[in-house]
Amino acid sequence: MLFVGWGKKGKEIAYAGIEKCPHCRNWTHFAIFETTKRVTLYFVPVASWDKKAYLVCGTCETAWELEPSAVSKTLADSAQLPPREQAEAIWRDLDVELLAAAEAHPGDTDAVYRLTMDRLYAKHPRQWADYVAGRRFAAFADTNPPG
């Protein structure tokens, strides 16, 4: 991947899940954007070329160009993810449920984890809850958070 400058152009073509941004170091939602050079004639697009895809940080908007050979795999991977709104909701719910479970079972981390996940599974599809929880716990364990 190649680091590129980025003005807010291009269009979002897919949600790319929750990752730690190598630039701003936030755990945040990434998206895949596509840019195309275009010629229009009387506002009608007549030619387009030089299509490029980028992975873009949802917090600092830094973009990394995807190798053309990696685009289809990245898009296929993104199809397995929850929609962004659902990922955001699960991320928020997890923090709320974790606090409630910690109050109910002080000091018992296994019980806190089980209760938190049970509450998430009751509200969200299991594989999506597992995905977001995995990213959230990785963020909790991150020893180099945003400065």
Ligand SMILES: [Zn+2]
């Ligand atoms: Zn960032």
